[in-house]
Structures are given as C-alpha cells and as structure tokens.
Amino acid sequence: MAIPALKLTTVIVAILVWTGGCPAAVPEVDPIAITPSDTPEQILTKSVQVRPHPRQIAWQKRELIAFIHFTVNTFTDKEWGEGTEDPKIFNPTELDARQWARVCKEAGIKLIILTAKHHDGFCLWPSAYTEHSVKNSPWKGGKGDVVAELATACKEAGLELGLYLSPWDRHEKSYGDSPRYNEHFCNQLRELLTNYGPVSEVWFDGACGEGPNGKKQVYDWPKFNAVVRELAPNAVIFNGPDVRWVGNESGFARETEWSVVGVKTLDGLGYSLDAQGKDLGSLDILKQSKYMVWYPAETDVSIRPGWFYHASEDSKVKSVKHLLDIYYSSVGRNSLLLLNLPPDRRGLIHENDAARLAEFGKIIRETFKTNLASASKTTTGADKLIDGKWDTVWSPGQGKTTMVAEFDLGGPKTFNCVMVQEFIPEGQRVEEFSVEAWDGNVYKPIAKGTTIGYKRLLRFDNTTSGKVRLNILKSRAEPKINEFGLFLQPAVEQR
Template sequence: MSVSVIEAALVAPSSRQLAWQEIEFYGFIHFTVNTFTDREWGTGEESPLLFHPTELDAAQWVAACKSAGMKAVILTCKHHDGFCLWPSEWTDHSVKSSPWRSGEGDLVREVSDACHEAGLKFGIYVSPWDRHERCYGDSERYNTFFLNQLHELLTGYGELFCVWFDGACGEGPNGKRQVYDWDAYYSLIRKHQPHAVISVCGPDVRWCGNEAGHTRKVEWSVVPATLQDNEKIQANSQQLEGDEFSKRIGSDEEDLGSRQVLAKAERVVWYPAEVNTSIRPGWFYHENEDASVKSTEELVDLYERTVGGNSTFLLNLPPDRRGLIHENDEQRMRELGERLGRMYRTNTAAGSRVVASVCKSDEHEGARITDGLKETYWRPSAGIEQAWLEVELGGKQMIDRIVLKEYLPEGQRIEKFHLEWFDGEKWQTFYEGNVIGYKKICRFEPIETERLRIQITESRWYPTVSECSVYWTQMEEKHEPDRG
C-alpha cells in the first residue's frame, strides 16, 4: 500500500509544531560537572563538590543568545552523568549537594526566569540515560524514578516550548539495559505541557541525522511514520559508547519524502527537522577550544542553510567554569545578530504588485505574498499543480537573496520551482530549487532587475505561497563607514 500525493498534501503540522517552527533559531546550553572535569561525557561518579561556578550569570547567557537573534533557550537540566541542575527531591546528586549558592541554588529556575524576563521561550533537555542512579537498568523502578524527575521539571518552571530527549542508552549497574517507557514520558509531557514539542526521541521534531550542521538539499516535513517509531526503537536497542552517537534508522538518508518514498510508505506524518550543532568543537566548555569558535561567516551560512532549508537551527553555547559564556563566544553571537540584522533589514518586495497566472479567488490573489501577513497566502484551485507569480519591484533593484514560504496550515506541497528575472527583453532563469516548506532562503550571485518570476513546476495537488521577500544583503555592508 502506498500513500497518494493528495494524502501527503493534506498532512499538516499541529499548532505546537507550527509555533516551534516559527521560533526558527534557538540556543542550547550544555553545563554540568563535565564543565569542571573537562570531559564531554561524565561517568556518574563525579562528586557534586566539583560544581562550583563562581560568577554564574544566567541573564548573561540569555542576553548572548538574544543578541544573535535567538528566540528561545534549551538547558541541559540533566546530562548522562545524572547530575541535576535543580534540587531534585529524588536524588542527592544535584546542585543541592554542591558548594554553588551554598547548596541553595536552582539553575533551572535561574535560566527559566532569565528567559522569561528577556522575552525568550524556555525548554529543557533531560537525558533518560543516568549513569549515577543505581536503579538504572531495573526498567520499572528507573522509569518511575525518571517520571518523578520529569514531573518536577514539567510543573516547576512555567511554560516550556520544548522537551528534548536524546537516544543515549547504556547498561545499568546490574549489567542490564534500561527499557525506556517512552509512552509514559510522552503522556506526562502532554498532560503538563501540552504546547511543548517533544524533540529528537519524540513524536514532534526529528533529528537531522548529524551534529555537524549538515543539511539536506531537499528537506521534507511530511515523512513515513516509521521514522517516528524508529527513534524510540534505536534508543532502546543501540548502546552508545564514548563520544559516538548511534546512527538512527533513516535519519542519515538524503531522501525522506519524495514521491518515490511515498510509493513505499503505508502512512505519513508531519515530522519536521531540527539541525543542532555547537559553536565550538565540543558540547561542553574546554579552555583549549577558546580559539576554535565558529566564525561569523560559518554561522551565517549555517543559519541560511538550516532556517532557510525548512529546518530549525539549535546552536550550542557552553558556559565556562566561571559560569559565563566566554568572551569569544559572546562576541561571535553579537556579530552574528548584527550581520543577520543588516542582511535582512530591508525587504525590497514589501507591498509590491504581484501578478499570478491563476488564483483560487481574490482572497488568495498574488498580492498576498508581499503583504507581510503570515495569515494570508496565494493558491490556485485544487488540481492546478503548475503556476507562476510575477513580482514587480517598482524599479531596478540589486538583489542576492529571495525568501519564500509556503502556508504550512495547508501542508507542504511544492516539489520543484525556479526563479527568473526579466532583462528587459526576455526572462532569464537564475535559480532552481526543490522544496520550500516553512522557509526557503534562495542565495545567488547579485543581479539587477525590476521584475521577478516564481515558476512552480511541480507540486502536490495545488501549491501555496505565503511570502516572497527580496533582499540585497550586501547593501548594508557596502555602505558601512570605512573604519581604516
């Protein structure tokens, strides 16, 4: 049994998935005893006395994230070593046994409060693998323990936008493998945080398949339902050792949603991709990596490929032993925010006249793609899978970026398109693309034109476009004052 093109076209995101996608760019904070042992993975035998940041400032972390344009932060509340950044009732292996804040501190509270004060959303990472807890591997007992800790996090820190699970799963002290009760975890999250997406080992958000910032040329959000199930299967069956993460089934494949894939699928779901990577080589802070912070150019490229490739971008910033985002990382985040702000400051297509080859009605006319409203969109009648839209820029403009968006409440439909510019006599093709989805940032060599055309050549049942914005990203750089 195969999935039809119309069936796939009708699959749309939940309200929580759509709200998550609109966040676009958010921060990961890895901080625990590993920061003080100079390790990436702890053993669970570390003493809580090691956790003693002397200048910790959660507001500084959040300010660094906000300066880059991030809209949310996810904190590693418990990594694989089992050390809890909140004073959990269920273990002494936490900040309450550390010298930090004289054992009275709650780092989850401080980061949550800092996010809410700064207007950023807050999310939690909590590792199901716990190398400290003695009942790990005794599946029933440990699942009860983990649910109790999860309940503390879900009910004590306000509204969460995300609960982030990885698939790490090793043997317990008894030599047995823990079988995670994913369904119970999910049920508890839905009960207490119904608006939070459950990421990676969860039903809402899919891992892109790597931690290096690689993105697919074609990233479908509508994929076979088996990809959701395989995340859970792999987490319970694949032991992870050292710094090697398991290769989750299907996550590393390039084609997850084409018509060829649909022909072999029994059911498809909305399961969009998140790309996660670190600003440094490691996930936790290491002094010897202070000179290895990604450049502004690398980060801009990552942003445009991820957010502009129908994914979201989760960038890790590891605080140092002082409890601060290092000056190099902080500066780079500020530079990134300033650069993106300049590049995407002026949309030269705002309010432009648009002519469409066909539209369903006045409500869905071509002008909807330049009106700046996310609730409006263009579409043709059902069954029309090919169409074009011409955008008049009101005079010749230099351009090198075009941002396109589909109207996701009606699904992901566009399979292939190309862009043309009018040279005064004829139309010239200058960009060829595949899927659009939530957002497609089309990057190309600068051209000067007063008219553009979006040619949609392949789509599912009918296409939609909710936005077309046009930019000359070199303009602000070009006119910056000469600083000598």
C-alpha cells in the same frame, strides 16, 4: 549534547497509550494511512492532507533557538561524564543566567534549552530524587538552582524555556532496572515540568548506554511522552512524536527536506524511521511506507567544536560566515536551528562566543530588515506574498499544480537572497521551484530549489534587476504560498 548519542540508524517515536500511573493520550493529528491499492497519484493527494499540530507550527516559527550544555563536564573538561564525579567540583562562582538570556535575545534567539541533566546524572536543580545535584555542590552553599535561574531570566527577557533531560543516567543505581528507573525518570520529569514551567520544548536524548550496574535500560517512551502531554501540552517533544533529529551535527538540513515523511510501522509500540537517511519523504519512499506523518527536522550544532566548554577551544569558535552557511542550510531548508552556546567554568557564555553570536545576529537583522519586493506591482493575487502577513495565501486554484508570480520592483534593485514560504497549516506541497530575474530582454534563472516547506532561503551572486519571477514548477497539489522576499545580505569578513 546528545547528538553523538543519537547517531542511531533508527529513531523510535512512541504512540501515547495507557501506561500504569500516566494518563492516556491520543495524537491530536492522526497519521494518514497508505493502502496497497493506492496509486501514486492517490498517495500524493493523501500526502497533502498531512498537517502539523499548532505546537509544531509554533516551534517552526521560532526558527533560531539556543542550547546550553552545562554540568560537571564543564569542570572536568570532558564531553561525557561518568556519573562518578564529586558534586563539589561544580562551582560556577559568576553564573549569570541573565547574561545567557541577554546574549541570546540580542542575536534574535527565541528559546533556550538547558541540559538540566546530562548522561552523568548530575542535576542542575535540587531534585528530591537524587543527591547527585547542585544541592551537594559548594555553589551558593548548596542552595543554588540553575534551572530556576534560567527560567526567571527567560521570563524577564521574553524568551521561552526548553529543558533537556537525558534518559541515560550513569549515576542512578536504579538505571537498568527498567520499571523502577522509568518511574524515577518520570518523577524528575514531573519536577521540572511542574516547578519551572511553562516549558516549550522537552529534549529527549536517544542515548542508551550502561548504568552503574552494568545494565542497559529499556526506556518507556510512551510513559515519558504522556507526562509531557499532561504537564506541558504545548511543548514539542524532540526525539518524540513532534520533532525529529535532522540526522547530523554539522548544522545542515537536506537540500530536499520534507516535513511529511513515510513510516512503515504504527503498531502501538511506535514508528521508526532512519533519521540519517538521505530521503525521507519522496514519492518513492512514500510508496514503500504504510503511514505518513508530519515530522519536521531540528538541526542542532555547536558554536564550538565541542558541546561543553573547553578552554582549548576558545580560538575555535565558528566564523560568522560559517554560522551564516549553517543558518541558510537549516532555517533556510525547512528546519529549525538549535545553536549550542556552552557556558564556561565561571558560568558565563565566553566573550568569544558572545561576540561571534552578536556579529552573526547583526548580519541576520541587516539582511532581512527590508524586503526589496514589498512594494512591487504583482501578478493578480500575488500581492498576498509581499504583504508581510503570514496567514494570507496565494494559490493558482483547484487542480493547478504550477504557477507564476511576477514582481515589478519599480526600478532596478540589487539583491542576493530570495525567500519563499509555504502555508504549512495546509500541508507541504511544492517539489520544485525557480526564481528568474529580467535582464532587459529575457528572464534568466538566478535560483532554483526542490522543497519549500515553512521557509526556503536561497543565496546567489549580487543581482540587479527591476523585475523578478517566481515559478512553481511542480507541486503535489495546488501550491499554497504565503510569503516571497528579496534581500541583500551585506558582505561578511572571512573570520
């Protein structure tokens, strides 16, 4: 549940350098430098040269993933543990990781991230580096391993595994003794990445409070990142060089969400940006920056008010309508949705949460199962936008920064959602677009937006028309569009 802890004005992203016992690593995609002599036009031209790494593309294609917050806090009814909890309180007698995986998969979730260790320091695996773990709990006679059970369940269900490991450890005595604790943390990270892989996402919390000795720790981010690159090279690192926090816990990405962002420093220690800033990638921001990097946003939110399970919140699970609003404002705004599903004291995702998630997943499936534009007659070349193939791209040609694509639907169709996607392997380019529907006499606007990125979803009132037009109104270079769709979301009950 690190997000309250991540409410920092600056997120530090480490450059990987040689750090003692860890191997050196070099960013596979170099930042693009901005020089004082660059004109605005040159800066924009450079911005489209910023490209994602394949692991970032794979991450974005997952679209919807799950967070599992589970530890001693589940049994103390707290959000943050203190590190003094007795391991004997951890006893989820009905724990069923296969139930977690089943509930997630049925909702269309692609990956599950588990809080292997939260701030309290209690480990959900029998770590060799601490006694504060499941091995000293009554659960399964001290022989249990939550991480192993989830890894197995994910593999069986065809889901990917992610692991959260909190650098802040309120139990570990070496915390605050920076070199000693950093090695301790790397040892636990190695345990997880060696024994439970493959791991597709490593989630680092930015919290840095005091330890049992009253000291704060200086985290060795380059060293942590290097361990991940060594042992899980295909994993994205959250709050590291791959993925940034969206800046809030409400589940909403920015209306204008750039994956190409500007940073001012890149000096071997890391680069910083204001994760909560309203604008991270406009020309005004880029002109004030020294480098541009591909740094997309992950949007995390809980299905309940809290991150851990509390019985008092059983009646406060988010409505389907609220979850849909979150989905369209995260996945539909060039982000990825990380939805938290906290197991209860039995070790199960509560019936209310599971039922609500199933309803939500059903609406998503019903909405996007049929692209009403897929059989359209189109502007020359625009058929690539409706062929269902992610890697077929339509562009107006070199030097052209606007374009119009018309879709003749072959008769009246009713829809209330539009999807547009950019081919992000060639960068993020579009700054403004609109969609219009033919009313029998003229085209009338039904939706408009700024950035597109990996995916943009816009909703509007039910509209019936036989022709639709996509207008790319402003782009930093010739737009590279790979998907367009029209969809009809069914009505949703207000509960």
